[in-house]
Amino acid sequence: MRSDIEIAQSATPETIDVIAEKAGIDARYLEHYGRYKAKVDYGALRHDAGKAGDGKLILVTAITPTPAGEGKTTTTVGLADGLSRIGKNVIVALREPSLGPVFGVKGGAAGGGYAQVIPMEDINLHFTGDMHAIGAANNLLAAMVDNHIFQGNAIGIDPRRITWRRCVDMNDRQLRRVINGLGGVTGGMPREDAYDITVAGEIMAILCLASDIEDLKRRIAAVIVGYGFDGAPITAGDLNAQGAMTALLKDALKPNLVQTLEHTPAFVHGGPFANIAHGCNSVMATKLALRLGDYVITEAGFGADLGAEKFFDIKCRMAGLVPDAVVLVATVRALKHHGGAEREDLGKEDLTALGKGLPNLFRHMDNITEVYGLPAVVAVNRFPSDTNAEIELLEAECAERGVRTALSEVCAKGGAGGTALAEAVVRLCETPGTFRYSYEDHLSLTEKIEKIAVRIYHADDVAIAPAARRELERIERLGFGNMPVCIAKTQYSFSDDPTLLGAPDGFTLTIRDMKVSAGAGFVVAYAGDIMTMPGLPKTPAAERIDVDAEGRISGLF
Numbered sequence: 396m397r398s399d400i401e402i403a404q405s406a407t408p409e410t411i412d413v414i415a416e417k418a419g420i421d422a423r424y425l426e427h428y429g430r431y432k433a434k435v436d437y438g439a440l441r442h443d444a445g446k447a448g449d450g451k452l453i454l455v456t457a458i459t460p461t462p463a464g465e466g467k468t469t470t471t472v473g474l475a476d477g478l479s480r481i482g483k484n485v486i487v488a489l490r491e492p493s494l495g496p497v498f499g500v501k502g503g504a505a506g507g508g509y510a511q512v513i514p515m516e517d518i519n520l521h522f523t524g525d526m527h528a529i530g531a532a533n534n535l536l537a538a539m540v541d542n543h544i545f546q547g548n549a550i551g552i553d554p555r556r557i558t559w560r561r562c563v564d565m566n567d568r569q570l571r572r573v574i575n576g577l578g579g580v581t582g583g584m585p586r587e588d589a590y591d592i593t594v595a596g597e598i599m600a601i602l603c604l605a606s607d608i609e610d611l612k613r614r615i616a617a618v619i620v621g622y623g624f625d626g627a628p629i630t631a632g633d634l635n636a637q638g639a640m641t642a643l644l645k646d647a648l649k650p651n652l653v654q655t656l657e658h659t660p661a662f663v664h665g666g667p668f669a670n671i672a673h674g675c676n677s678v679m680a681t682k683l684a685l686r687l688g689d690y691v692i693t694e695a696g697f698g699a700d701l702g703a704e705k706f707f708d709i710k711c712r713m714a715g716l717v718p719d720a721v722v723l724v725a726t727v728r729a730l731k732h733h734g735g736a737e738r739e740d741l742g743k744e745d746l747t748a749l750g751k752g753l754p755n756l757f758r759h760m761d762n763i764t765e766v767y768g769l770p771a772v773v774a775v776n777r778f779p780s781d782t783n784a785e786i787e788l789l790e791a792e793c794a795e796r797g798v799r800t801a802l803s804e805v806c807a808k809g810g811a812g813g814t815a816l817a818e819a820v821v822r823l824c825e826t827p828g829t830f831r832y833s834y835e836d837h838l839s840l841t842e843k844i845e846k847i848a849v850r851i852y853h854a855d856d857v858a859i860a861p862a863a864r865r866e867l868e869r870i871e872r873l874g875f876g877n878m879p880v881c882i883a884k885t886q887y888s889f890s891d892d893p894t895l896l897g898a899p900d901g902f903t904l905t906i907r908d909m910k911v912s913a914g915a916g917f918v919v920a921y922a923g924d925i926m927t928m929p930g931l932p933k934t935p936a937a938e939r940i941d942v943d944a945e946g947r948i949s950g951l952f
Contacts, residue, residue, distance in 0.1 A: 409654060471487060472661070476813060545584060559618070572589050613637075650662045708833055741780070866910070
């Protein structure tokens with residue numbers, strides 16, 4: 396089988412004007428970035444871009460991820476193409492890739508096989524420059540903080556209590572802890588600092604959650620950069636940084652329009668990394684898609700305990716979105732991994748390991764249907780190595796528990812391999828749900844963390860470290876206790892221990908630190924050893940990427 400990039404490069408795309416017309420976007424709202432991608436001005440959402448906005452919203456999420464891969468984005472794209480093939484007016488709303496995974500171990504995030512969004516190379520690399528704009532705005536604020544201190548510190552920022560970090564959209568463990576301001580008097584004030592990967596930063600979250608440019612500016616002004624000598628929070632607004640930062644972000648705020656291999660319109664805008672961020676694409680892209688399409692297929696990062704929880708409890712809560720149905724992606728290979736099979740043996744038939752791994756799937760499904768009250772279907776993403784006996788066991792065990800399944804073969808067959816799933820989703824959207832959140836707004840931050848840990852992760856208890864407890868109490872004293880909680884934890888387990896596979900019980904979730912993201916509108920709780928700056932693996936994907944004399948890229952996947 397040809398590689399993802401070979402399939403993408405052999406495609407014959409429609410011009411972006413044709414895709415925009417298909418989506419119902421007036422040409423006056425398009426800002427072209429070449430022939431095959433464009434930004435859509437936010438005026439399209441504000442004014443007359445289509446109907447009132449009663450499209451069905453379907454979230455694609457997954458079981459707990461493994462090195463075997465689950466194919467969530469691939470399924471999302473293939474499902475959209477499958478819906479198009481059965482005559483539905485559909486738009487897909489995806490998240491933008493980060494350069495960190497592209498050059499690291501995970502690869503790109505444009506789908507796979509014959510279920511991709513294109514131009515794949517552009518989307519996975521610089522695209523329309525959104526990541527660079529977010530990084531520039533973030534680092535402008537960091538520069539203004541240190542410059543204010545250097546120039547006399549009129550508002551009394553305590554250099555020991557600066558919380559705002561610089562960022563770069565690359566996996567670089569060397570930047571996890573740094574000392575800056577060296578070089579004498581003209582080099583600034585020396586202090587300990589750290590970098591985050593751009594997509595884990597608050598500016599990314601703000602861009603994704605903002606409803607318009609005024610809301611973007613208001614949120615930026617509310618960002619807390621540190622604390623004064625008197626203990627009061629210092630904001631970006633105190634430094635008058637919000638105007639310049641918004642100027643850097645004004646184009647990045649506009650959703651990006653591209654297409655699938657089968658010419659289904661696709662918005663790709665913001666929001667990866669649901670382990671250390673909220674991991675959803677932008678509210679503006681989702682709402683614009685809902686205004687234009689009868690069915691909108693969107694995704695959230697990593698497993699349902701992370702991406703789906705944050706999609707429901709943060710994004711839907713803030714944006715007033717009500718999802719209609721959920722697709723839970725699972726693979727035989729990943730379930731066997733959760734059942735104890737070694738990675739090198741995942742291509743071999745192993746019904747025992749598959750059976751032992753199924754509780755992971757059922758726990759995610761129970762969370763979706765019982766905690767959030769939504770109808771759901773399992774998309775069985777079939778791999779060539781899956782045997783008929785394994786597929787039959789998976790389907791039979793799901794049927795016994797009343798769990799709907801649909802076979803997905805979109806990677807190998809594109810939309811044609813997604814029509815069964817598409818038909819299941821259409822039926823699912825006719826099933827009434829009673830959507831609700833996993834916790835209520837009025838609860839304390841501790842209670843919200845406990846609700847997520849117990850109801851979604853199935854932990855026995857929560858242990859909040861003394862430093863985290865002090866920060867939590869300060870956050871509540873400052874009036875931010877009514878905010879949703881964004882828990883940053885490993886993506887490889889329901890727990891904060893990545894080695895606990897399957898559906899672990901009897902564990903305690905440990906919260907080691909807390910931070911308020913006042914502009915984004917949520918409080919971050921850091922669980923276990925999770926880090927906000929990943930590192931490259933021993934053999935990074937970057938070593939396989941090349942470009943020939945004609946500018947043709949190879950090695951992306």
